Amino acid sequence: MPSSAHMQSARVASETGILAVRDLRILFPTRDGRDTVKAIDGMDFEVRAGETFGIIGESGSGKTTLGRALVSLLPPSHGQILHDGTDPASLGSGAFRNHRRDYQIIFQDPNAALNPRMTIIDSVMEPMEVMGEGDPASRRRRGIEVLERVGLAAEAADRYPHQLSGGQKQRVNIARVLTLRPKVIVCDEVVAALDVSIRGDVLNLFADLQREFGLTYVFITHDISVVSHISDRIAVTYLGKLMELGPAEDVVERPLHPYTRALLSAEPVPLPTHLRVDRRIILEGEIPSPVAPPSGCRFRTRCPSVQPRCAEEVPVWRDVKPGHRVACHFATADGPPADNQKAPSA
Amino acid sequence: MTGAIDIPVAHAAPRIEASQPPLLEVRDLSLSFAAGRGALPITRKVSFSIAPGERVGLVGESGCGKTVTGLSLLRLLPAQSARIQGDILFNGTNLATLSPRQMRAVRGREIAMIFQEPMSALDPVFTVGDQISEAYRIHFPVSRAEGRARSIDALREVGIPAPERRCDEYPHQLSGGMRQRVMIAMALICKPKLLVADEPTTALDVTVQAQITDLLRSLSERTGTALIFITHDLGVVAETCTRMITMYAGEVVEDAPVDDVLMRPRHPYTSGLLRSRPGLSQRRGVLASIPGRVPSPSAMPPGCRFRARCPHAMAGCEQDQPMIGVEASRTVRCWRAPDLELQGAVT
Numbered sequence: 047m048p049s050s051a052h053m054q055s056a057r058v059a060s061e062t063g064i065l066a067v068r069d070l071r072i073l074f075p076t077r078d079g080r081d082t083v084k085a086i087d088g089m090d091f092e093v094r095a096g097e098t099f100g101i102i103g104e105s106g107s108g109k110t111t112l113g114r115a116l117v118s119l120l121p122p123s124h125g126q127i128l129h130d131g132t133d134p135a136s137l138g139s140g141a142f143r144n145h146r147r148d149y150q151i152i153f154q155d156p157n158a159a160l161n162p163r164m165t166i167i168d169s170v171m172e173p174m175e176v177m178g179e180g181d182p183a184s185r186r187r188r189g190i191e192v193l194e195r196v197g198l199a200a201e202a203a204d205r206y207p208h209q210l211s212g213g214q215k216q217r218v219n220i221a222r223v224l225t226l227r228p229k230v231i232v233c234d235e236v237v238a239a240l241d242v243s244i245r246g247d248v249l250n251l252f253a254d255l256q257r258e259f260g261l262t263y264v265f266i267t268h269d270i271s272v273v274s275h276i277s278d279r280i281a282v283t284y285l286g287k288l289m290e291l292g293p294a295e296d297v298v299e300r301p302l303h304p305y306t307r308a309l310l311s312a313e314p315v316p317l318p319t320h321l322r323v324d325r326r327i328i329l330e331g332e333i334p335s336p337v338a339p340p341s342g343c344r345f346r347t348r349c350p351s352v353q354p355r356c357a358e359e360v361p362v363w364r365d366v367k368p369g370h371r372v373a374c375h376f377a378t379a380d381g382p383p384a385d386n387q388k389a390p391s392a
Numbered sequence: 393m394t395g396a397i398d399i400p401v402a403h404a405a406p407r408i409e410a411s412q413p414p415l416l417e418v419r420d421l422s423l424s425f426a427a428g429r430g431a432l433p434i435t436r437k438v439s440f441s442i443a444p445g446e447r448v449g450l451v452g453e454s455g456c457g458k459t460v461t462g463l464s465l466l467r468l469l470p471a472q473s474a475r476i477q478g479d480i481l482f483n484g485t486n487l488a489t490l491s492p493r494q495m496r497a498v499r500g501r502e503i504a505m506i507f508q509e510p511m512s513a514l515d516p517v518f519t520v521g522d523q524i525s526e527a528y529r530i531h532f533p534v535s536r537a538e539g540r541a542r543s544i545d546a547l548r549e550v551g552i553p554a555p556e557r558r559c560d561e562y563p564h565q566l567s568g569g570m571r572q573r574v575m576i577a578m579a580l581i582c583k584p585k586l587l588v589a590d591e592p593t594t595a596l597d598v599t600v601q602a603q604i605t606d607l608l609r610s611l612s613e614r615t616g617t618a619l620i621f622i623t624h625d626l627g628v629v630a631e632t633c634t635r636m637i638t639m640y641a642g643e644v645v646e647d648a649p650v651d652d653v654l655m656r657p658r659h660p661y662t663s664g665l666l667r668s669r670p671g672l673s674q675r676r677g678v679l680a681s682i683p684g685r686v687p688s689p690s691a692m693p694p695g696c697r698f699r700a701r702c703p704h705a706m707a708g709c710e711q712d713q714p715m716i717g718v719e720a721s722r723t724v725r726c727w728r729a730p731d732l733e734l735q736g737a738v739t
Contacts, residue, residue: 104597211685241453242624246668246679253678268597275670275679312602314627316666316737318651328606329599332567 063092100277156215292370449629510571521559
């Protein structure tokens with residue numbers, strides 16, 4: 047529904063952040079057409095210019111759908127996504143084309159994103175060709191320049207994707223979007239396919255490029271250690287909704303939602319036995335189907351702190367602390383509610 | 393409903409007594425694949441042993457030889473192209489010399505294996521009960537009814553709710569975590585002495601991964617089944633295993649109790665793997681990485697294979713590197729190890 051937020055959006059553009067998501071819903075029909083998959087079922091948040099906004103969630107939480115919607119690859123079923131105060135859906139096709147160069151996305155699988163029959167430099171120049179930028183010579187110059195910036199030698203330019211390693215291919219994908227000088231890059235599981243030994247390199251590159259070009263990142267991942275390392279703020283998704291959103295350090299060190307707490311405790315840490323301190327919460331079961339999500343709070347079927355109220359009322363997406371929002375009836379600024387089975391730890 | 397358990401999850405490593413005969417002893421296992429007229433060496437003189445009930449993590453980057461080592465223990469590699477040299481002594485029997493028929497009696501009965509992608513390991517046209525029962529009835533002459541009853545027990549054992557009903561379902565009706573539980577039920581139904589698990593949690597979400605690693609650990613503790621856990625995730629090893637073997641470019645480079653190697657790795661490659669992982673509380677700093685990539689099997693350098701990527705390489709590293717003992721129950725393939733102070737998971 048268009049709300050008052052919609053009417054004001056143009057005016058308050060600079061204050062609403064470079065990306066503003068308003069009551070976003072994205073629905074898909076199931077294959078037999080009888081049901082609806084609620085991939086995103088009501089999300090509200092903003093991404094600030096220049097920050098790294100991390101989104102974590104398990105598979106089926108809607109994070110990939112969200113990433114695609116943020117760069118206009120999927121239209122919202124309800125609600126809006128504003129780019130710097132502008133609704134891209136309101137733009138004519140020419141203006142839209144020009145606009146979307148500012149909002150780019152990099153995908154998980156570095157192989158699938160590159161055409162195996164095109165040389166690296168051809169792949170890197172392609173976005174500029176599509177945008178009709180410069181002439182072939184200047185495009186090539188810019189392409190080489192950007193390849194060098196992401197740490198690939200000019201010799202790589204005339205190679206084919208199969209001649210490069212996974213990490214190098216992901217650098218090529220980064221180079222491709224950089225050629226357009228975007229403002230926002232949505233990174234969907236960009237290091238998931240890389241070996242841990244080279245993940246660090248690619249994450250360091252992202253950080254360097256952000257400083258150099260003032261980029262805004264939306265970093266989508268299921269890997270908590272990656273998201274907590276790179277993000278300024280972190281949003282936690284579960285079954286099409288946000289559960290928690292706050293400064294990265296707070297979300298990781300002092301989570302307020304029972305789901306975030308469980309998710310963090312499930313992360314395997316390479317620590318020797320005597321240094322393990324935190325209690326591990328094993329969630330039972332798996333994420334329910336987005337066709338028929340549970341009533342009330344969606345996490346209630348797996349929540350260790352569930353109460354009768356959780357089945358009846360959808361928790362309000364509310365500020366529990368300044369800048370720290372959570373969707374849980376019982377979370378307070380001091381933390382998530384206690385487990386039903388265990389007394390709160392001293 | 394949710395259960396909460398207290399960490400420490402990986403219990404302190406029971407030191408393996410030297411007198412205890414190993415369950416599995418791999419000696420100088422070299423594997424090569426036929427390539428044109430010659431052979432492409434994949435692993436070189438891999439040696440390690442596993443005590444009964446021990447849980448060992450086998451780690452390394454992709455392409456370092458973990459998976460083929462696991463497959464070669466069960467002789468699951470294609471006989472036409474894969475050449476195996478060396479010994480695989482299992483309870484005193486050399487599996488490397490068994491006939492295919494003898495090997496079939498070992499597979500599933502004595503040593504079982506589970507894989508990363510349970511959907512491709514399960515047959516989509518049979519119920520899970522039929523598939524688990526088949527795994528049992530191949531080795532034990534029991535009736536269908538008995539096989540079914542045992543399948544239901546096995547499903548219950550791995551924590552599948554309503555096993556009587558699930559038993560008659562097809563793989564597509566189960567979630568990823570449930571399918572991996574079915575694989576575990578199938579692997580353990582004959583009570584094997586060793587389970588080889590190849591990245592069994594990599595395709596799963598972190599909350600489900602925690603359930604599965606917990607299950608594997610508790611089953612191993614309860615039944616005394618030894619476990620070889622192949623993974624790239626050192627965190628999973630820390631929480632599941634008692635010992636860790638690091639492989640690099642087809643060789644074992646370090647073999648040590650988990651707690652010791654996490655605190656103080658003795659091989660620069662293990663240290664690099666531990667440092668490359670972003671920590672939960674370490675934010676915004678520059679992350680460590682290991683420069684370069686694993687050398688290709690057709691262009692393996694002489695001497696230390698990690699040399700070109702190693703920050704501690706010096707003259708002498710081009711010499712052949714034997715595994716050397718550095719402490720009790722620890723070995724490492726680095727002649728510099730006695731002099732190096734390497735960073736572990738804790739700074």
